[in-house]
Amino acid sequence: MQLSANVLTLLPEYVLCLTGIIVMLAEPLIKPGSSRKPLGWLALLGTLGSVAATVYQLSIVRSIGTLHAFSGTVQADRFSIFFHLVIACVVIVTLLSSLDYFEGYASHAGEYFALVLFGATGMMLMTSSTELLMVFIGLEISSIATYIMAGFRKGQAASAEAAIKYFLLGSFATAFFLYGIALTFGATGTTSIASIASGLAASQTPLLAIVAIAMIVIGIGFKVSAAPFHVWTPDVYQGAPSPVVGLMSTAPKAAAFAVLLRILFGGYPVEHAKWSALLWIIAALSMTIGNLGALLQRDVKRMLAYSSIAHAGYLLAAFTALPQDGISAAAFYTAAYSAMNVGAFAVLTQILGFREHARNRDDFAGMAQRHPALAALMAFFLLSMIGIPFTAGFFAKFYVFSGAMHAGYVWLTVIGLINSGVACFYYLRFIAAMYSVRETSAQEVHPVRVAWPAGLSLGLVAAAVLVLGILPGSALRLAQHASVQPTQQETAAPAVLRAKTKIVR
């Protein structure tokens, strides 16, 4: 079967988007009050389809190389495929764990499933874009979807507040990002990432480029909740529904990191010294503030929100590394972080339920006796976040800091690793709380019954964290191959509108 490049390059996105539309359209057809689970299964099917599409892309990319489409504004390469897979996996887990989440509470769960798919489409689009315009569009698609999802616990004041905070601040940051794009265009005369570098070399206004970099970093920094643009994170994560947090704390961040990697390493390699110094500081600040903020939290979701800030900091440390190291380390970290974080929130989804009472750490006392499996899984994910060996988090941290060390950033490494030591404190307190002996607890009012799809998803995530921790080889190889793409200078990169559509032979 021969597909046109335009179809093939964005195949996963198409699949997701179409499924989303179908779900959206099917939603009104289902009787109000009846279960929306079938729509969830449909969404899941669509996601699996997009995984299949991605794998298909991979086989093609392996045999004939990178796919370009739409006048070179998007491309499917190993880099995008890696992130596609990460995003798709996160979506699968989110869908599985939230199949039963809305049962009995929300009559519009179908929209939720559709929004997840649309958001994923946007994120995937971000990773495959090689044109700032497309990046922006992808970013907005994913953002708008997540804005809505953040407020999906209808009638809960906190949820609405989370949505408005996320929305206002997100738009605010988007404006910065957009301004950065404008200045890039001004400095280089192009918005194609691949041509930025050459445009920059000929630029008469290098200062504009610097400001542009700063603006882009600010915009993306918001999305990945890097300090000092992290302020929204705790509030939004606290208010948003747990499965949504699981999604929005991982997949959009993965996409945003992918974009940042592409723009910085692909578009501004010559300014590496400047932006790596900037990211050095942001990374150190993020991990420190994230960990310090989490230290005193009693609300578990809020604590994990701060922890995700810290993880963004660790991940940003990878950007200081040399291109090859940095990209593969960041890619691996993204995958590992996504796995453990989505896992942790999947467990929380099961325990907290829709109403999310009893989010306090003390409410988890004795959880190990009531739900040994859930507690063990939670502990496992938390240990992975600490970076205990034979979990994904360990290798992730190792690669990141090994990259930073290789680039000579010894002190960043020291700060990062000491931070990871401080971080143990709050993770362990949570684990200790779960494993402490206390018979009375608010959670006992709501007995937890884990449905099999959710159990399956948890099992898959745990397996992923374990495999990434013991045999990181294959994922790492994928990440390393992925790292080749963004840095490849395309010779005679076509200006966006002049480029001719290429057809796969």
Next chain:
Amino acid sequence: MNPNYLWLIPVLPFAGFLINGTLGRKLARPAVAGIALLFTAIPALLVAWLWSTMLSTGALTMSVTSRSWITVPGFHVNFAFAVDHLTLIMLAVVTGVGFLIHIYSAGYMAHEEGYWRFFAYLNLFMFFMLVLVLAANFLLLFVGWEGVGLASYLLIGFYFTKDSAANAGKKAFVVNRIGDFGFLLAMFLIIAHFGSLSFGDVFAAVNAHPAWQGGFLTAIALLLLVGAAGKSAQLPLYVWLPDAMEGPTPVSALIHAATMVTAGVYMVCRTHVIFDRSPLALSVVAIIGAATAIFAATIGMVQHDIKRVLAYSTVSQLGYMFLGCGVAAYSAAVFHLMTHAFFKALLFLAAGSVIHALSGEQDMRLMGGLKKRIPVTYWTMTAGVIAIAGIPPLAGFFSKDEILYRTFAFEANPMLGKLLWAVGLLTAGLTSFYMFRLWYKTFAGEERFDEAHLGQAHAVVHADEHPAGHDEGQDTSHQGHHGVHESPWIMLAPLCILALLSIIGGWIGIPQALGGSNHFEHFLDPVFAATTHAENAVNADQVSHSMELVLAAVSVLVALIGWFVARIFYLKKPGTLGARFGNSALYKLVANKYWVDEAYDATIVQPTVIGSRILLWGFVENVLVNGSGFVSAAITRLFASVTRKMQSGNIRSYAGWLAVGAAIILIAMTASALHIH
């Protein structure tokens, strides 16, 4: 004799220990005693065999080396035993006296709880003591050294339910450890300088370097002396021995009189090659010995507990032996060691018999007039008292006199020699005094005990097994033996044998001045030849035989004066001495043992404990070590709360943070760009 049989000598008692220690609780008492005796008797026979070999050939040296015990690159220590004439004497004393005391114990302890335990410990002691005397290197000597300390600890604390006994055991071990500390350091120095701990290697190296005088050898010798002073209860480490009397009396006889406490003397003699090279160390040995002798004797004069008198007397006699070593009269020291083993074991066993007769009473003020009631004990003890008092022809006279004479003739430092001789002489008088005091107070005069009361006390004792504060624990025994009674023959037989030895034991060392040939000294010549003959034999010629006779006469006279004084105050006019001096400051000082224990407690123990409680525990541990963690945690917490404050919950302030962050980044980036371009 095949040297490999040497292994058997210590190993058999150890086997006895293991058997009694593991199975003893389930065995019948005769079986326990039988095993213990058997495993002591065979080594004694082996030693006798050694002696017969020696006597038939005229001399004996023997050694046996096993595989390596400790090996590190460049250094190794073997299990190695060696027998020379010094060892032979020690072996004879240890196995002989040890065996006799085992027999005695079978009677004495017959009704005790923990019979098996007692014999197991006793055998353990025999094992270590034999290792000590047989060892052919410092480390193996140290094994025995520590081991006898352990056995002593266990036996002193035999009545462990009594706090005083448990305390005494602990004190003995810890004070001995102070000595061991010196011994260990000495060994480290020896290793550093000789690379070996074998006696043969070390002594050969010293002998091969006549130029070595003083210097590191003094350091080694003085450290060894610390060890010896700990084990042999010399100043300033003597404090444990009087307390050690908490143990059963046979233990006091065997360990704290005849054998273990003489290990220090043995060690100094064994390492005399090193001491000989250090006049300073020798002088210190002599001074410590003399000082201890008179110091302990003065305390012994005013004690009321019969065993404590003997204990101080032991300390004092050990001082004599050190004095002998200090003036390089090693063979005299060993001679006194041997005779002392006989008469002091005898005295202790006899005292045990007295205590046995009085159902556990040890206070001499509650004795008296026992001569008729326990005649065998009386007569044997009399032999012991005369022997220790130094009245010829009993054993003590010859050995003590030899030491005094040698001290007087000490050539290396004549002034010191004369001074120490005077001290020694005075001590001899005091010894005679307090021993006869003991004798009179125990056996002569009126009966000050209340026989009926003894019985009652007995009943009380049985009601509440081990009352705190009661002096001796073995009074829980002897049911049905109310009233004063002579001990059974199983106890009396060893007494008689030892009495005989106390009488004739000195005759093998009669000096030439008194018409003898001093067999003993010649016998030890192979060991001490280098010293005795090269240096001191010359002395002996200088100070003529007539001088020696005069000195002997003086010391006999002094001993007789001591006796006479004791006779006046304790037989003729009892009570007069106490009436006159009972309230004097001097008496109180001596009666309280010069407050040495209290002084140690106040100057060493308490400052250490209080200092560590306040400084180490209070400050270092809780402020520095734990506080540092606490402070860093508090600082982190402070920053954390600041971070929380950033999170006001207000969207506008969040936007403010964003804007400020953006502004800073923009300014910084622009500035850096402008700076570069």
Next chain:
Amino acid sequence: MVPIAYYLILAAVLFSIGIGSFLIKRNIITIFMSIELMLNAVNLTFVAFAHQWKLIHGQIFVFFVMVVAAAEAAVGLAIIIAIFRTRQTLNVDNINLMKN
């Protein structure tokens, strides 16, 4: 002819005004409008650069931005309604349930 820099400076000023009003205003709707102001400042920048480079994409970009802004507005207003339903206020200073 007006130099290109003037447009850029105007755009920057507009952007800053947008930021400023976001920080000062308390009504959510007004805040939302200040975001629109910022986006329009960017649009102006795009157009100015498009003119400078004689490239059309700057202008195309502007159209996309407008479309996206419209979409955002739709979602934003929906969220604002949701807020008003639960809280009966549009004053952002009162929307601080979650903090610290």
Next chain:
Amino acid sequence: MHLDQSILSLIVFTPLVGAVVLALLPDRGKLQPAAALIVTLLTFLFTLHLPAHWHSIPAGTYNFELDRVWIASPNIHYHVGVDGLSMWLLVLSGLLAPLGVLASWNAIASRRKLFYTLFLLQQVSMLGVFVSLDLFLYYAFWEMALVPMTILIATFGRTDNRRRAALKYFLYAFIPSALLLVGMLWIYNGTHTFDVPTLTYLAATHQIPGSAQALWLASLAFLIAFAVKVPVFPLHGWLSEGIQEAPTAAVMVLAGKLGLYSILRFSFGIFPEQSHRIAPLMIALGAIGIVYGALLAYLQNDLKKLAAYSTLGHLSFITLGIFTFTAMGVDGGMYQILNHGISGGALFLLMGLLYERYGTYDMRALGGLAKVLPWIVTMFVITALSNVGLPMLNSFVGEFLILAGSMRTAFSAHAVLWCVIATTGVILSAAYLLSMIQRVFYGALGTRSREVQPIDLNLREHVTLWPLMILFLAMGIGSTYWMRSLHPLATAYSSAADVPPLKNPIVHVEAETYVPVNGGQR
């Protein structure tokens, strides 16, 4: 031959499989401890293969080696192998594990599954540390070791302070380990290998790139991480609470082995010169730690606290020994690691037995037990004597060599002073251990010991204790059997400045005051 290659993996992964099995088995009756016992005994059996098929090797080479690529880039291998030191540590860990299970048989009455699963995981990581010859693999096990131990303390601690103690333990160990990782990454960055034999070789031939300053800092990063884990005075803040809270089986392996082994293998191997440079400080800390630990132990009323400070003192001996860089000191230090494992282990076992019976570690409430518990007191006294360093028992050999080595070391300007200070530990340890015996067992019955019906050792407890008692004696007499395979490492680490064995001393003996042979060389 096949078994020789895979035996180490077998040793490490048997408890792991066991842990998985235990997690799947139900938590019913004595099923869990029985299964754990079987697993640990099996592991122990496997470890015995090592001494049985040992052949002597020079320093820097390893037996039973297996080297497979784990991750191609970065260059991480699954490289395992043992030399004499790690072999005996494996055997020791193998031995202590079944004893720990036996000790927990009744002591752990609830949540057995969690306990034994964690216990086995702890065993896996400890064994893993000893076999790893790849720095990264080692680090993975090293970090992993923290987790089960922390949870064990937090969950099965004795008082309400357990969570605090667990957290303290974890943070104390984890934060310095972060520095260790920095050091490791730095090394890797220069050499592109994590292979320990290679790194050791590079270090010996001065081929590790980096400025002197950087190497020094990296060596400190290594050493601090290890020193906290040992712990070396004054980094022992976690020890007291950790030991007080940890259950018997865990406390037996809590301190000592891992840190000391790591110092010997990695600090000394990869940073020989830097280790020499810091030796004077470590010697001083060791000597001070001995005295400090003993003095504080004397003050305690709580048996576990006493044992904690006693542990500090004993570990300080080892620190002192290995940093002398003399054959005697290093050999003695390594031997003492083994000795401390069994002597300290036995002490904790016995204290655990008392706690099981009397429900308290407070010596003031005990007393007079010797009369009613003859076997326990016998074992206790023997163990105390082993800890005191009585000749013919195991610890004596080690302590003697350590102290003798400290007198000869060329790495301290005041070697004699530190030697003397350290030797006072001999007195002090006797003081506090005998006081403990007296307070617990002698005298009149205490308040608690009067209330409780005395029960002497049962068969299980006899089985637990006798192997250790026999080892005390065997290791005290037959030390050469164990030390043979330690010699190559000791020789390798004893510096060239170590005094040659002096059959013919070259000392200037006329000096009036004693001058140490090698004093003042540094």
